[in-house]
Amino acid sequence: MFGYVVMNRPEIKFKDYDLYRSFYCGLCRELRERYGISGQITLTYDMTFVILLLSGLYEPPTKKGTSRCMVHPVRKQPVRKNKVTEYAADMNVFLAYYKCVDDWKDEKKLSRLAYSRLLKNKDKKAEALWKKKTAVIIKHLNEISAMEKAGETDIDKISGCFGKIMEEILAWREDEWEPALRRMGFYLGKFIYLMDAYDDVEKDLEKGNYNPFAQDYIMEGFQERVCQILIMMMAEACREFEKLPIIKYADILRNILYSGVWCRFEAVSEQRTCLIRTVFWVCRGMHLMRK
Numbered sequence: 001m002f003g004y005v006v007m008n009r010p011e012i013k014f015k016d017y018d019l020y021r022s023f024y025c026g027l028c029r030e031l032r033e034r035y036g037i038s039g040q041i042t043l044t045y046d047m048t049f050v051i052l053l054l055s056g057l058y059e060p061p062t063k064k065g066t067s068r069c070m071v072h073p074v075r076k077q078p079v080r081k082n083k084v085t086e087y088a089a090d091m092n093v094f095l096a097y098y099k100c101v102d103d104w105k106d107e108k109k110l111s112r113l114a115y116s117r118l119l120k121n122k123d124k125k126a127e128a129l130w131k132k133k134t135a136v137i138i139k140h141l142n143e144i145s146a147m148e149k150a151g152e153t154d155i156d157k158i159s160g161c162f163g164k165i166m167e168e169i170l171a172w173r174e175d176e177w178e179p180a181l182r183r184m185g186f187y188l189g190k191f192i193y194l195m196d197a198y199d200d201v202e203k204d205l206e207k208g209n210y211n212p213f214a215q216d217y218i219m220e221g222f223q224e225r226v227c228q229i230l231i232m233m234m235a236e237a238c239r240e241f242e243k244l245p246i247i248k249y250a251d252i253l254r255n256i257l258y259s260g261v262w263c264r265f266e267a268v269s270e271q272r273t274c275l276i277r278t279v280f281w282v283c284r285g286m287h288l289m290r291k
Helices: 014-040 045-058 083-107 109-129 133-150 156-170 178-207 222-241 250-258 260-290
Strands: 063-067 077-081
Touching: 014 045, 014 063, 014 077, 014 083, 014 250, 045 083, 045 156, 045 250, 077 083, 083 109, 083 133, 109 133, 133 156, 133 260, 156 178, 178 222, 178 260, 222 250, 222 260, 250 260
Parallel strands: none
Antiparallel strands: 063 077
16 A cells, blocks of 8 residues: 555656655665665655655754665765654554565465565564554554455445554644644545555456455446545545645645645556557457457
């Protein structure tokens, strides 16, 4: 369920893109320093969004620097890190571990099993640092697992469980901004879960895996219905975002929330439309040949 909270690069200014990349590189460095190479591989754009959101809201002291890495061995890259980066790195490794465990249970991928073992002790470190928060997240992950095994068809119920996970991640501090962050995280989490299900529905049906859209997929107007649901989720998330007094990084955050999150939906929808057209013309051609 990673990779959906991204920026729309063609629509962002160069200076904002460079700023975004510096926080992304900062998270990469933090993962390497705290959890080694296996932790560094868990790097996601989604947690970069969390860093920008919480950094923009709380404005913690941010260290600026430059660094080389395996991806950029020659030219040093700008790097920004702060206390939120440390928190995001912990959450990133913790969630990556449980994602690997879930993939192993669902699809029996040996690569996921092997990677989960590499992360096992590292995820315990994150748990120890954030005991209360990780306990809540594990509880909801177990609820999702149980509902998926039971074949839950209520998309609001099961996506709401993942929403509660995201609200826990965004609620970094217990203060006056916590309610808005929780509501934003809840609806953003529901969006992520349903977007992931929409993205994977064909693959899940082919492999016999659980998907909340399994029954709706063959119905007419499926794509339009999913689009309306996702719009409602993001409308609520954006409503809560606009309540927050964020000035720093606001343009980048709005690019992600109002545009970037839809990049994958548009790509999947276009691919499906092309596939349907191809099947239609192939079937028509076969029909004409029989005549």
